[in-house]
Structure formats: C-alpha cells, structure tokens
Amino acid sequence: MAKFLALLLMLPLAVLAAEPATPAAAPMTTSAGSLVQLLLGLLLVIGLIFLLAWLMRRVQQIGPRGGQVIKIVASQALGPRDRLVLVQVGGEQILLGLSAGRITPLHVMNEPVHLPDGEPASAEFAQRLMELLGKDQKDKS
Numbered sequence: 001m002a003k004f005l006a007l008l009l010m011l012p013l014a015v016l017a018a019e020p021a022t023p024a025a026a027p028m029t030t031s032a033g034s035l036v037q038l039l040l041g042l043l044l045v046i047g048l049i050f051l052l053a054w055l056m057r058r059v060q061q062i063g064p065r066g067g068q069v070i071k072i073v074a075s076q077a078l079g080p081r082d083r084l085v086l087v088q089v090g091g092e093q094i095l096l097g098l099s100a101g102r103i104t105p106l107h108v109m110n111e112p113v114h115l116p117d118g119e120p121a122s123a124e125f126a127q128r129l130m131e132l133l134g135k136d137q138k139d140k141s
Contacts, residue, residue, distance in 0.1 A: 069089065069090060070087060070089050071087070071088045072085060072086070072087055073088050073093060073113065074113070074115065076129075081100045082097070082099045083097075084097060084106070084129070085098055086109075086129075088112070091112070092112075093108070093113060094107070094108050094109070106133070107132065109132065113128060113129075
C-alpha cells in the first residue's frame, strides 16, 4: 500500500518533467484549477454520502410503528442485570424473566393487564403481578 501511495505521489512530478518548458504562470493556473476542481468533486461526494445516510435513516423510520405485533407492556428491574418484562404478543400477555444472556418465560396471563397509554407501570401493577405469580406458584404445589 505504501509503494502504491508513493507511486501516486511521484506521478504528477513525472508528468510535469515530461512537459515542454512553458512560462511559469501557465502551470500554476492549471494546477490551481485542477486542485479546485478536485476539492469541489470531493465535497460533492462527501455531501452525497451524508445525504444518502440521512435518507436511509428517514426511510427506516417510516416503517409501521403502530402495527407492531410484539409490544412491551411493562418492565421492572430486579437487579443490575435482571428484570421482569411483560410482553404482549397479539392478544396474549407473557411475563418474561431477563438475566445476563438468558430469557425465561415465567407466566402466561389468563387476563391481560391493562395500563393506560403512556403511563408507566405503578405499584398496583407490581402488586397484581405478585398476586398472579403467587396463585401460579400455589397451583403448581
């Protein structure tokens, strides 16, 4: 790679050496014009890259947000790496236990838990969840 770069850097010198001698002002204007054209082309390409990146982000955001099949209803941290998550899939709600590198289904709700939109889970949700889990634990014993 270094040899290639050195060759590219030496190429303009070889081309200038091969040209016949001309007045000093002529090569400078040609070089300056080439440099300006190169910089404008570079700015155009960089601008095009940023424009395409912006368009890609916009297109990805347009996707169906309201029509999601899987929704997180509530989440409760149990520790630094453990949490409970209530997920709604279609008309069914499932309580999941999340730990480091592991997802465990804990309970499928018989009656869905309803929370007002935009309101986080409250202590009532936690109490109802514990009641449901307590009933489930008693049923298994």
